[in-house]
Amino acid sequence: MAEPQSPLGHTFVPGDHGNSAGGIGLVLTERNDVSIVQVTAWRGTIPAILAAISDVTGLNVPDKPGAGRSAGEKSAFGFSPGRYFIVAPSDDLEERLRKAIPLETGTIIDLTHGRTAIRIKGPWSEWVLSKLFAIDFSEHGFPVGFGRATLHHDIHTNIQRIDAETFDLYVFRTFARSFWQTLGHAAAEVGYRVE
Structure with a gap:
């Protein structure tokens, strides 16, 4: 490839x-050298989404507009209510987030090739x-x-x-x-x- x-x-x-x-x-x-993924939480699922983002990235993103965290080459931040931007130097970021976030909790979109x-x-x-x-x-x-x-x-x-x-x-x-x-x-x- x-x-x-x-x-x-x-x-x-x-x-x-x-x-x-x-x-x-x-x-x-x-x-x-990074993967870029957007996660959107369904109504009432923001705490579960933030916990999943933390489990996958090790970054504890506060439930506050605009709040985020970064460590090394990894970062995550909220950019509107219930929407999060996650970046990491990992080819399997989307896959790991999909395993951690059930469909009934939110959506995941890989933006790596679009941004x-x-x-x-x-x-x-x-x-x-x-x-x-x-x-x-x-x-x-x-x-x-x-x-x-x-x-x-x-x-x-x-x-x-x-x-x-x-x-x-x-x-x-x-x-x-x-x-x-x-x-x-x-x-x-x-x-x-x-x-």
């Missing part, structure tokens, strides 16, 4: 870009993302582990804060190239590295 091609194509150019004379303000990477995962890391990450999204990216407004579902124009994006300077963004694969270029334009002012 052939290795899947990146939707970023020719726009993924490793190296330093933009105004890097004063240093690199950001590092942009494509995370192509592109982009990591933005560095001291200017909040500032650059604020150029693109009408969200408070400060740690007070967007704590570590939390996630949001939002739009940049018509490009739907799920965003999770991984640590003080790191965010993971998940965009539809068909919009990935355009969004990557937009992100590069927004980051050019502070200098960025593509890895």
